[in-house]
Amino acid sequence: MQTALRTSLSETELASRASFAPHARIVREERPQQAIGLPLSIRGLRKSFGSNEVLRGIDLHIPAGQFVAIVGKSGCGKSTLLRLIAGLEKANAGSISFGQDVQAEDIRVMFQEPRLLPWARVLANVEVGLGRDRASADAHARAERALTEVGLADKRDQWPSVLSGGQKQRVALGRALVSRPRVLAFDEPLGALDALTRISMQRLLERVWRDQGFTAILVTHDVAEAVALADRVLVIEEGRIAHDVVVNAGRPRERGSAELASLEASILSHLLSAEDRT
Amino acid sequence: MSLIDSVSLPRSFRLPRVDGLIQWIVPLAIIAIWQVASVTGFVPTRVLPAPSDVLLAGWKLLLSGELVRNIWVSFWRASIGFLIGGSIGFAFGLANGLSQLSAKLTDTTLQMVRNVPHLALIPLVILWFGIDESAKLFLVALGVFFPIYLNTLHGIRTVDPQLIEMGRIYGMTDGELFRRVIFPGALPSIFVGIRFALGIMWLTLIVAETIAASSGLGYMAMQAREFMLIDVVVLSILIYALLGKLADSASRVLERATLSWHPAFQKR
Numbered sequence: 001m002q003t004a005l006r007t008s009l010s011e012t013e014l015a016s017r018a019s020f021a022p023h024a025r026i027v028r029e030e031r032p033q034q035a036i037g038l039p040l041s042i043r044g045l046r047k048s049f050g051s052n053e054v055l056r057g058i059d060l061h062i063p064a065g066q067f068v069a070i071v072g073k074s075g076c077g078k079s080t081l082l083r084l085i086a087g088l089e090k091a092n093a094g095s096i097s098f099g100q101d102v103q104a105e106d107i108r109v110m111f112q113e114p115r116l117l118p119w120a121r122v123l124a125n126v127e128v129g130l131g132r133d134r135a136s137a138d139a140h141a142r143a144e145r146a147l148t149e150v151g152l153a154d155k156r157d158q159w160p161s162v163l164s165g166g167q168k169q170r171v172a173l174g175r176a177l178v179s180r181p182r183v184l185a186f187d188e189p190l191g192a193l194d195a196l197t198r199i200s201m202q203r204l205l206e207r208v209w210r211d212q213g214f215t216a217i218l219v220t221h222d223v224a225e226a227v228a229l230a231d232r233v234l235v236i237e238e239g240r241i242a243h244d245v246v247v248n249a250g251r252p253r254e255r256g257s258a259e260l261a262s263l264e265a266s267i268l269s270h271l272l273s274a275e276d277r278t
Numbered sequence: 279m280s281l282i283d284s285v286s287l288p289r290s291f292r293l294p295r296v297d298g299l300i301q302w303i304v305p306l307a308i309i310a311i312w313q314v315a316s317v318t319g320f321v322p323t324r325v326l327p328a329p330s331d332v333l334l335a336g337w338k339l340l341l342s343g344e345l346v347r348n349i350w351v352s353f354w355r356a357s358i359g360f361l362i363g364g365s366i367g368f369a370f371g372l373a374n375g376l377s378q379l380s381a382k383l384t385d386t387t388l389q390m391v392r393n394v395p396h397l398a399l400i401p402l403v404i405l406w407f408g409i410d411e412s413a414k415l416f417l418v419a420l421g422v423f424f425p426i427y428l429n430t431l432h433g434i435r436t437v438d439p440q441l442i443e444m445g446r447i448y449g450m451t452d453g454e455l456f457r458r459v460i461f462p463g464a465l466p467s468i469f470v471g472i473r474f475a476l477g478i479m480w481l482t483l484i485v486a487e488t489i490a491a492s493s494g495l496g497y498m499a500m501q502a503r504e505f506m507l508i509d510v511v512v513l514s515i516l517i518y519a520l521l522g523k524l525a526d527s528a529s530r531v532l533e534r535a536t537l538s539w540h541p542a543f544q545k546r
Binding site (some may be wrong): 025086090104105108109113115117118119120128129132159161175192 | 304538539
């Protein structure tokens with residue numbers, strides 16, 4: 001219901017309404033808060049692979065619609081945490097709850113590799129993201145809308161092999177967005193991209209998150225990226241949350257501002273001191 | 279836009295035609311040299327008849343209907359044997375690629391059988407089937423089985439596991455996963471198997487027809503040898519070359535049509 005409302009009101013419609021009815025402006029400003037995002041509660045989460053205990057008791061609450069970044073050195077368990085949240089692995093102990101029953105289509109993951117089907121055209125790849133709604137009559141229209149959102153409407157009939165790395169990743173984002181997920185988990189989605197493409201992808205991620213209001217969980221090794229995108233940065237060390245840092249900077253964020261730079265420096269020093277101890 | 283058009287149009291227009299000619303230059307040159315060598319007596323016609331004599335022999339056999347009948351018989355044996363062996367190989371490849379249990383159960387046995395040269399079975403096959411059709415079909419099917427089995431298995435095993443995980447995350451059922459991820463991913467490898475199998479198909483058939491048959495191209499060549507008709511022997515060999523080329527071209531066309539997504543087939 002909410003989804004339908006959201007998509008039926010375009011930006012211009014909202015803007016024109018705002019000039020007639022004052023309360024419409026409030027609706028627009030409150031969008032990220034009254035979002036379709038789901039809250040997330042994690043209690044006592046543990047996971048081991050054989051004798052190797054990767055997660056040693058994670059307790060975490062993420063309010064609906066928050067953008068959370070998870071950083072830590074490689075092997076600290078951040079990707080495992082993300083895979084558990086996305087339901088790709090089973091925990092040994094503890095629980096993850098979204099506050100209500102969720103469907104598979106409500107939670108989507110985006111990986112470092114685009115994982116597109118090379119033998120399917122761009123539009124068909126996006127349609128894969130519809131899950132069980134693939135066969136529905138409006139599948140094409142929804143996929144086209146998602147492609148437009150990531151700025152690739154003109155590539156709909158191309159094979160993935162002719163796209164650049166950044167474009168492939170945008171198709172993967174479109175595929176993740178097409179089912180209007182309520183939680184979107186990113187596993188280093190920009191790790192393989194060059195610096196410029198990264199920045200434009202970061203802006204795109206921020207924009208779609210602000211537009212759609214899903215709860216975003218971003219695993220990254222790039223602290224600058226975490227600080228630029230997230231409301232909150234979690235530092236994971238040895239399978240536990242070692243630091244929980246709130247980023248209060250306004251949006252859209254100004255890259256390279258002193259405020260973000262000092263936050264980045266303090267998180268990096270946490271990470272480096274942990275490195276020295278081991 | 280207009281600049282790109284003016285540059286790329288003549289190229290795409292010209293390339294296929296030139297390509298089509300280039301591949302025939304060497305065979306035609308060989309035939310021309312051969313003709314000259316025969317006519318001048320450099321090569322005695324008892325050893326190798328002139329291409330024109332071979333062509334003449336072919337024309338006579340064509341008029342008598344013998345040529346068409348023998349080609350048809352060989353073609354029929356090759357196709358049926360290929361279909362039988364190919365589908366069994368494909369089925370085993372699928373089963374062993376998709377199911378660990380099936381692979382454990384049959385793969386070792388199949389690998390052992392594979393290491394027996396299938397043509398070594400000819401004496402046994404003649405004892406079993408005599409020299410009728412089933413002997414030839416059996417040998418062709420057996421020869422074709424292994425390349426298709428091995429390459430189908432390899433294709434399925436090497437499908438990117440990340441794509442399979444992606445398919446599962448997006449809620450594909452087992453059937454959809456096979457149809458949309460596993461089978462298209464295995465297809466390039468399956469085609470490699472088909473092209474290997476086509477080569478083995480001709481080889482097997484010719485050997486089988488030469489040793490034990492009462493019709494077909496191999497039989498025609500053996501009969502001609504009995505009567506010292508060297509032009510017919512050479513004709514049979516040339517027809518094998520043409521048929522082999524034809525089968526290979528057919529599989530290429532099929533490959534191009536089904537693998538148009540593959541970067542290797544997007545060049546032109």
